[in-house]
Amino acid sequence: MSFLTGRVLVIGLGLIGGSLARALRLRGTCKTVVGYDRDVDELETGLRLGVVDEIAFDLLAAVEQADLIVLAVPVKVMEFVLADIKPALRPDTIITDVGSVKGNVVRAAESLFGEVPERFIPGHPIAGLEKSGVAAADETLFEHHKVIITPLPHSDPEAVTLVSRMWQGVGAQVLRMDVERHDEVLAATSHLPHLLAFSLVDTLAQEQDCTDIFRYAAGGFRDFTRIAASDPTMWHDVGLANKQAILQKIDEFSNGLSRLRSAIESEDSREMLGIFTRAKASREHFTKILSGSAYTQNMTTTETTFFAQPGGKVQGSIRAPGDKSISHRSIMLGSLADGVTEVTGFLEGEDSLATLQAFRDMGVVIEGPHQGEVKIYGVGINGLQKPPRPIYVGNSGTTIRLMSGLLAGQSFDSELSGDDSLSKRPMERVAKPLRLMGAVVETGENGCPPVRIKGGQQLKAINYEMPMASAQVKSCVMLAGLYAEGETSVIEPAPTRDHTERMLRGFGYQVGVDKNKVSLSGGGSLSAAKIDVPADISSSTFFMVAAAICPDSDITLEHVGINPTRIGVINILRAMGSNLELLNEREVGGEPVADIRIRYAPLKGINIPEDQVPLAIDEFPALFIAAVCAEGETVLTGAEELRVKESDRIQAMVDGLKVLGADIEGTPDGAIIRGSEMGGGIIESHDDHRIAMSFTIAALRAKGAIEIRECANVATSFPNFVELAQQVGIQVRKEEK
Ligand SMILES: O=C(O)C1=C[C@@H](OP(=O)(O)O)[C@@H](O)[C@H](O)C1
Numbered sequence: 001m002s003f004l005t006g007r008v009l010v011i012g013l014g015l016i017g018g019s020l021a022r023a024l025r026l027r028g029t030c031k032t033v034v035g036y037d038r039d040v041d042e043l044e045t046g047l048r049l050g051v052v053d054e055i056a057f058d059l060l061a062a063v064e065q066a067d068l069i070v071l072a073v074p075v076k077v078m079e080f081v082l083a084d085i086k087p088a089l090r091p092d093t094i095i096t097d098v099g100s101v102k103g104n105v106v107r108a109a110e111s112l113f114g115e116v117p118e119r120f121i122p123g124h125p126i127a128g129l130e131k132s133g134v135a136a137a138d139e140t141l142f143e144h145h146k147v148i149i150t151p152l153p154h155s156d157p158e159a160v161t162l163v164s165r166m167w168q169g170v171g172a173q174v175l176r177m178d179v180e181r182h183d184e185v186l187a188a189t190s191h192l193p194h195l196l197a198f199s200l201v202d203t204l205a206q207e208q209d210c211t212d213i214f215r216y217a218a219g220g221f222r223d224f225t226r227i228a229a230s231d232p233t234m235w236h237d238v239g240l241a242n243k244q245a246i247l248q249k250i251d252e253f254s255n256g257l258s259r260l261r262s263a264i265e266s267e268d269s270r271e272m273l274g275i276f277t278r279a280k281a282s283r284e285h286f287t288k289i290l291s292g293s294a295y296t297q298n299m300t301t302t303e304t305t306f307f308a309q310p311g312g313k314v315q316g317s318i319r320a321p322g323d324k325s326i327s328h329r330s331i332m333l334g335s336l337a338d339g340v341t342e343v344t345g346f347l348e349g350e351d352s353l354a355t356l357q358a359f360r361d362m363g364v365v366i367e368g369p370h371q372g373e374v375k376i377y378g379v380g381i382n383g384l385q386k387p388p389r390p391i392y393v394g395n396s397g398t399t400i401r402l403m404s405g406l407l408a409g410q411s412f413d414s415e416l417s418g419d420d421s422l423s424k425r426p427m428e429r430v431a432k433p434l435r436l437m438g439a440v441v442e443t444g445e446n447g448c449p450p451v452r453i454k455g456g457q458q459l460k461a462i463n464y465e466m467p468m469a470s471a472q473v474k475s476c477v478m479l480a481g482l483y484a485e486g487e488t489s490v491i492e493p494a495p496t497r498d499h500t501e502r503m504l505r506g507f508g509y510q511v512g513v514d515k516n517k518v519s520l521s522g523g524g525s526l527s528a529a530k531i532d533v534p535a536d537i538s539s540s541t542f543f544m545v546a547a548a549i550c551p552d553s554d555i556t557l558e559h560v561g562i563n564p565t566r567i568g569v570i571n572i573l574r575a576m577g578s579n580l581e582l583l584n585e586r587e588v589g590g591e592p593v594a595d596i597r598i599r600y601a602p603l604k605g606i607n608i609p610e611d612q613v614p615l616a617i618d619e620f621p622a623l624f625i626a627a628v629c630a631e632g633e634t635v636l637t638g639a640e641e642l643r644v645k646e647s648d649r650i651q652a653m654v655d656g657l658k659v660l661g662a663d664i665e666g667t668p669d670g671a672i673i674r675g676s677e678m679g680g681g682i683i684e685s686h687d688d689h690r691i692a693m694s695f696t697i698a699a700l701r702a703k704g705a706i707e708i709r710e711c712a713n714v715a716t717s718f719p720n721f722v723e724l725a726q727q728v729g730i731q732v733r734k735e736e737k
């Protein structure tokens with residue numbers, strides 16, 4: 001292989017310097033790795049252990065011959081070493097360092113050279129161990145770790161590239177940052193936790209009976225204080241080198257700790273739970289950021305692929321996770337209510353979790369979710385606080401549209417944004433009626449997210465005739481109506497899901513319904529309620545269709561919400577000839593619920609009545625699969641709304657089914673689907689959860705295996721889909737990269 005450079009001189013053969021030297025050597029990144037250290041014993045150990053090719057005793061001679069110099073000395077020593085090597089430095093030699101503070105290194109170089117040399121590229125590998133010394137050198141230390149480089153505006157691009165490639169060559173991921181930003185970020189994420197660990201252990205060690213404290217200290221103490229065993233000199237130096245940023249973080253932390261202290265002193269449970277639940281949520285969110293999944297901004301989500309084997313049948317009894325629409329609304333109304341709302345059966349999917357996080361960001365204390373249980377400490381209709389940053393709602397259309405209405409009535413400004421798919425969905429449909437109410441709302445390019453809302457507007461009631469059948473638009477206007485003067489009403493062109501109306505009533509808020517018109521007056525209040533979220537009929541649909549298309553299938557879906565505004569799928573499947581029974585019908589917290597048993601029966605194609613479309617709007621991807629497995633032709637019309645969901649669902653289904661060889665044609669507002677055989681193939685789900693799950697069940701009737709790409713978003717509505725599918729007999733497995 002070709003070498004990246006000739007001679008690399010590593011000054012300082014400690015853990016970091018030694019590990020880098022060894023990694024460079026073993027990977028053949030350069031011709032020769034030379035080590036220098038003031039401690040001759042360390043140096044000789046380095047040579048003996050094969051950490052370096054050569055060792056140098058004459059620093060200046062070694063510097064003169066070096067093509068790349070890595071300063072791996074303690075931060076405080078950096079300026080003295082720079083002064084030592086200056087006389088022998090060649091102008092073409094590249095220098096970098098590994099110090100965990102960058103401002104002091106840059107200042108030292110400036111005072112010594114007038115300005116930082118063009119070929120000095122400051123760097124900081126975020127890797128380490130509590131061990132020190134060259135004997136601990138580990139060539140894998142930097143693999144999958146981040147290295148931050150902080151080039152200056154006048155840095156030589158060739159030197160920047162070479163330093164980056166050196167780190168990439170030893171397995172690290174290289175990021176760039178400003179010097180100041182680096183020091184601020186590191187003060188918070190590394191320096192403060194280390195100093196706290198030292199301080200905690202030191203404080204406890206000074207207590208008289210400290211032996212007992214340490215003897216009985218279990219996991220928590222050990223986890224928290226692991227880093228107090230780090231190198232004291234190094235942390236002394238870091239403490240001084242990054243003094244200003246660290247002092248700032250210590251002050252912020254001290255304020256936080258004082259708030260917790262007073263909450264405990266005054267037994268303020270809400271404040272305490274607020275601190276703990278926010279911290280727990282952030283910690284979990286942070287773990288997801290690290291793993292690159294969930295509703296994190298600008299993160300590449302894990303690549304998830306489903307592999308479904310052909311054939312099989314489904315049998316058994318299962319409960320799909322909680323209804324997504326009801327879960328969203330439980331958080332919203334629970335937060336605005338007076339008192340504590342307890343929710344069971346909450347959907348722990350990314351969409352409803354995005355709503356939950358948004359309300360936490362607005363100061364609402366929310367415990368859970370834990371096994372579907374959530375406890376919301378309502379702040380009252382006017383109790384929301386300005387969120388500290390724009391609200392990020394991931395993939396969730398329901399969150400962004402409903403919250404736009406709610407935020408339009410607040411006293412503070414806000415901004416809502418989402419992932420790539422959400423950023424292509426139309427938002428003017430909510431912005432327009434809100435503006436008619438006097439709200440100040442801006443949407444992004446082409447009327448898509450972000451949605452920016454100016455607070456402090458007195459809203460006035462409107463009588464809004466909705467141009468499309470959308471429960472999200474209806475709910476948005478109603479939520480804004482809570483803050484408007486007068487009676488707001490919405491007229492729908494066709495009935496859409498009425499969970500907002502039902503739940504508002506459940507919270508004691510009056511809502512009028514007169515044929516296709518719903519109305520409410522602003523200025524009221526909500527009282528906390530108990531909410532039992534039924535299983536989502538939209539998620540249950542995949543298993544209903546699975547049983548409907550496979551001979552010998554018999555499946556029962558438990559505790560499914562069968563709200564009349566959601567049962568289009570039941571009506572359509574029955575019209576196609578399905579053998580579907582509703583058992584044990586009951587009402588739970590204002591919503592009708594039943595167990596649905598479905599057994600295989602041959603299906604026939606139908607013209608889907610248009611009045612069923614809004615009642616089955618999310619179920620069409622799965623119903624397309626049923627139509628392919630039916631005899632004859634199924635025609636869908638009046639469903640143009642499908643084109644503006646998480647993907648263009650008409651196009652995604654037409655394209656995918658054609659790949660499998662099915663007979664299907666798309667039309668502007670629907671599709672014509674003829675009963676046909678399906679083979680195997682590779683399907684793009686376009687990051688749309690419902691497309692991914694629909695093609696999984698298609699495999700039951702396909703002749704070949706189906707590979708479905710981009711399935712990570714199944715977690716938005718149905719996190720345990722693959723497990724439940726396997727449980728009832730579908731041969732599918734998930735691969736994550
Ligand atoms: O109000 C809701 O909870 C929803 C309404 C529907 O959207 P539209 O209002 O855009 O039809 C539906 O597709 C979505 O999954 C959830």
Ligand SMILES: C=C(OP(=O)(O)O)C(=O)O
Pocket residue numbers: 324351395396397398399618645646690717
């Ligand atoms: C359209 C959907 O959801 P949302 O609009 O909330 O993204 C869906 O879940 O199918």
